[in-house]
Amino acid sequence: MDSKKRRKILEKKQTIHDLIKRASSLFDPLSPFDSFRHYRKNDLSMYLESGRGDRLSSPLKQHIRKLLKTNMEGFYGSDWPIQEKAKRKEMSSTDAHYIIVREVRYGKPYESSTRRICSEGCNQIAGFVHYRFTLEEEIPVLYVYEIQLESRFQGKGLGEFLMQLMELIASKNRMSAIVLTVQTSNALAMTFYMSKLGYRISSISPSRTNIPTMLAKYEILCKTFDSEAKAVLETNDEEQSKD
Ligand SMILES: CC(C)(COP(=O)(O)OP(=O)(O)OC[C@H]1O[C@@H](n2cnc3c(N)ncnc32)[C@H](O)[C@@H]1OP(=O)(O)O)[C@@H](O)C(=O)NCCC(=O)NCCS
Numbered sequence: 001m002d003s004k005k006r007r008k009i010l011e012k013k014q015t016i017h018d019l020i021k022r023a024s025s026l027f028d029p030l031s032p033f034d035s036f037r038h039y040r041k042n043d044l045s046m047y048l049e050s051g052r053g054d055r056l057s058s059p060l061k062q063h064i065r066k067l068l069k070t071n072m073e074g075f076y077g078s079d080w081p082i083q084e085k086a087k088r089k090e091m092s093s094t095d096a097h098y099i100i101v102r103e104v105r106y107g108k109p110y111e112s113s114t115r116r117i118c119s120e121g122c123n124q125i126a127g128f129v130h131y132r133f134t135l136e137e138e139i140p141v142l143y144v145y146e147i148q149l150e151s152r153f154q155g156k157g158l159g160e161f162l163m164q165l166m167e168l169i170a171s172k173n174r175m176s177a178i179v180l181t182v183q184t185s186n187a188l189a190m191t192f193y194m195s196k197l198g199y200r201i202s203s204i205s206p207s208r209t210n211i212p213t214m215l216a217k218y219e220i221l222c223k224t225f226d227s228e229a230k231a232v233l234e235t236n237d238e239e240q241s242k243d
Pocket residue numbers: 071147148149150153154155156157158159160161181182183186188189191192196
């Protein structure tokens with residue numbers, strides 16, 4: 001490879017690295033999208049605020065752990081104890097960005113302040129999204145680690161709203177795709193992402209690589225925003241239509 005080509009590749013790598021660093025260090029990625037702080041639809045009245053893994057209060061961490069267990073233990077089956085441990089570790093990382101969804105009660109708008117999350121008790125928490133800015137196959141992506149809603153708030157459009165917000169945050173920070181992992185046993189979530197939101201099985205998903213299908217109990221899904229990400233992270237149409 002000639003030195004000019006090598007320099008270009010290095011410059012591109014540096015640019016991507018800077019993008020991830022800048023996005024990861026944002027205090028409140030929600031701030032450009034003020035109209036998304038509220039969700040009022042289908043009898044729900046919700047308020048969204050940003051959080052970071054290293055700033056979550058202990059009661060909030062406990063609440064998140066409880067919600068994860070309630071929603072996900074059944075899908076992981078005997079793998080749950082290992083997964084729970086891994087999730088507990090991931091939860092507090094400095095790279096972990098959160099959207100915390102609170103129920104607005106008695107018409108009282110909730111004041112935004114990351115440090116105060118849960119200081120008034122966690123009983124208003126309706127769910128959360130844990131996401132990160134990271135690299136997949138050298139492509140800058142917003143990776144949705146978790147999206148979890150309390151059962152009484154599910155099926156009312158809130159999940160779709162939160163995933164739209166993820167797309168906005170990803171685009172604003174010049175990420176080229178959204179990537180996420182779903183347990184194959186979680187049929188409702190698979191339908192939610194693939195049929196409702198147009199996600200596709202990624203070329204890096206176990207079912208598209210050499211990992212024996214028996215061992216792989218999950219799929220990696222993606223939605224890409226440019227041709228390079230599409231070429232790297234998506235499988236071709238023929239492969240998708242075999243599913
Ligand atoms: C998956 C989840 C985030 C979707 O959010 P949501 O607010 O319930 O979904 P929406 O109301 O925006 O969209 C509903 C669609 O999603 C699917 N869906 C997924 N879970 C659903 C649920 N528990 N109840 C109803 N619909 C659900 C259906 O396909 C539904 O389609 P429809 O609108 O044609 O009926 C939410 O249901 C949830 O937190 N589930 C439990 C945890 C989980 O599985 N997280 C995903 C892990 S990868």
